[in-house]
């Protein structure tokens with residue numbers, strides 16, 4: 001059985017690109033369904049990393065020698081690829097170590113700019129990953145600002161009426177996830193960004209779980225900042241991107257100080273580099289940037305719309321099969337999802353189930369998914385989450401379901 005976005009040959013060819021998928025776990029084929037935590041890398045991305053180290057490893061921007069020129073061209077070429085992919089200017093693409101780093105960068109520079117005063121409000125939602133909570137809590141505590149939270153409805157989606165009421169002239173920052181990593185739902189972010197903009201608030205979109213799954217257009221979305229991680233979109237760990245609106249970032253102070261982010265330094269006075277160098281102090285993750293560029297090329301060779309259609313078939317199929325079984329609770333059941341389905345099984349702890357599924361070669365994530373406040377809202381300690389990438393198949397969903405049924409028999 002094949003998802004119809006790809007023919008079975010096409011899906012086989014895609015899977016062939018990922019050497020890790022040939023692994024066996026306890027004599028069974030690996031069924032990797034933990035892509036929301038990190039995705040696997042195709043051969044072209046692995047090759048890009050290796051070729052960099054084997055053929056042109058050098059520091060960028062400063063050297064006049066051949067290797068330095070080649071490394072600089074590849075690094076800046078990847079920036080162009082990313083700018084084109086997300087429809088923004090190359091100056092708006094800042095390389096970070098990941099989503100967490102990007103959010104800390106933004107909260108850090110807004111703090112340094114003294115953008116907030118006591119009593120101002122920062123708006124997040126009940127669904128956020130700790131990375132999009134803790135930096136704002138830190139900033140709020142620093143200046144006496146108030147952290148406000150969009151609540152969920154009984155259907156476990158954003159309460160949009162409450163969200164609209166929470167965006168007022170006191171709201172200075174709105175920082176929201178596009179797709180929930182814990183329960184997979186796509187949040188209706190656009191309307192809230194425009195409301196926030198009407199109030200003059202700065203907006204940030206945590207796109208860690210949307211950038212890998214569907215097309216994003218920076219201009220169209222209208223947010224001031226978008227952050228995401230390379231390792232969730234087929235690139236290595238330790239590389240991520242902050243897309244920042246150029247006119248805004250030009251007015252904001254620098255973040256980390258060091259080489260590359262300056263034009264002129266004396267002991268008394270420093271002039272800072274233009275974008276994007278201003279926010280890329282020190283030697284960056286050159287190999288990671290080049291590999292991320294290659295991962296974006298890989299995604300574009302397949303087409304994000306096709307990837308989205310394929311993954312949507314996987315999540316719809318899993319959800320429909322789970323809902324036929326007794327004693328299984330699907331979170332945000334029926335809501336539009338991207339890349340993940342979260343569920344709980346009556347009378348079985350999620351860790352026990354995850355451990356048993358691993359015995360069948362099935363890798364899922366269990367626990368709070370770095371969303372403890374969401375778990376508190378749902379009054380649970382965790383869920384089992386199956387999350388998808390371009391290489392997953394309907395057969396693998398069936399393998400998960402079969403392993404789930406056997407595990408339940410063993411545990412009950």
Ligand code: PLP
Nearest residue numbers: 098099100129131181206208229
């Ligand atoms: N935000 C969301 C929605 C995530 O899913 C994650 C990672 O799971 C993060 C932020 C943090 O990403 P990273 O650990 O790559 O910085």
